Amino acid sequence: MLIKLVEEVDVTEAYHSLQSPGAGGIDIFIGTVRNHAQGKEVTKLVFEAYAPMALKEMQKIARAAQQQWPIEKLVMLHAVGEKLVGEPVVIIGVASAHRDAAFTACRFLIDELKKTVPIWKKEYYQDNSVWVNAHP
């Protein structure tokens, strides 16, 4: 189980940490900076984390997934700091004996991460910037 906040998330590192002779299926989700949001052009994102709590919450989610599905290996990496269009910001990976558990657990992990992990994203457009989700 590899859970980290890092300046640069690395797909190759994630894949290597998911190696397991008992795994038949690996699902890796990578969230990347999209060039548009809410109909506006996005120039960059900046991520801020309450690091000790974010890691605790990520570990809780990982344990919840391990209790629900037979998981061989699990990885959750989230970037902090400034990220440009196309750059990866989060990597979630699950290795399991069968693909069904890998897909389902991977989806669960990213959905839960977005709900509870104290990380905040500021979206920068040409003319202003907003903290995502902050207002109704």
Place this chain on the structure above:
Amino acid sequence: MLIKLVEEVDVTEAYHSLQSPGAGGIDIFIGTVRNHAQGKEVTKLVFEAYAPMALKEMQKIARAAQQQWPIEKLVMLHAVGEKLVGEPVVIIGVASAHRDAAFTACRFLIDELKKTVPIWKKEYYQDNSVWVNAHP
């Protein structure tokens, strides 16, 4: 759209081919050689393909996915030849604006590949070998 049969599938190549400024979510499924199947220890797999037809069928599946979901980039790589425990044999990747389409399309592509693409897997155990799915 990158669709290939290769001796070695490469996760890094797949990830690079999925880059797109309009993508917010990338899902990559990697099928790997598991050390056991049907309760027996697996020593290796050998994959054989009817290459021109396999590529045609993979392209059909890819087009079907593109018609159902908004896909920015798509990759399907399948290995042929001998593969040892832990080695990757298939990589399916989808980049989309949102993660829901990426997950759903990726799952569709691997499920369909397993149903229709003319590729055959021989599983080698300590004492014998079988063509997977050949017999009821």
Place this chain on the structure above:
Amino acid sequence: MEILLFGITREIVGSGTLKIKPEETIQTVGQLKAWLAGQYPAMGKLSSLAVAVDSEYADDDQPLQSGQEVALIPPVSGG
């Protein structure tokens, strides 16, 4: 007529291709399957056996003509 063989069908026949003499007068995919089942009982024991004509899955009533690429497709197991 020459048939391409893969996987277990290649092993049953013992070769990557199967030459069928013109006097067998096989005119459709269905007739080819019936002929194969007679010649190679092991083919009848497979979970399924499809035929591809010019690298497309073919129905039993599809006619077979010279110049086509014909292949046997035993149960697939990629991925």
Place this chain on the structure above:
Amino acid sequence: MEILLFGITREIVGSGTLKIKPEETIQTVGQLKAWLAGQYPAMGKLSSLAVAVDSEYADDDQPLQSGQEVALIPPVSGG
């Protein structure tokens, strides 16, 4: 009491930490939220505002004691 601030709460207050004088006599998470809403009207306009005590989400009735690490958690948006 010192409160850690992140994201939009950090910008509302204009600092990464907020020091609250002992005479404010804030004894629970709920009282802290009420005090913040009074001092910083912009906090009341957020979609939600949670409080973490010792890096765990805390209910409104949880007591606040000296020595704890207290943080404001505006709506999260990771991933």
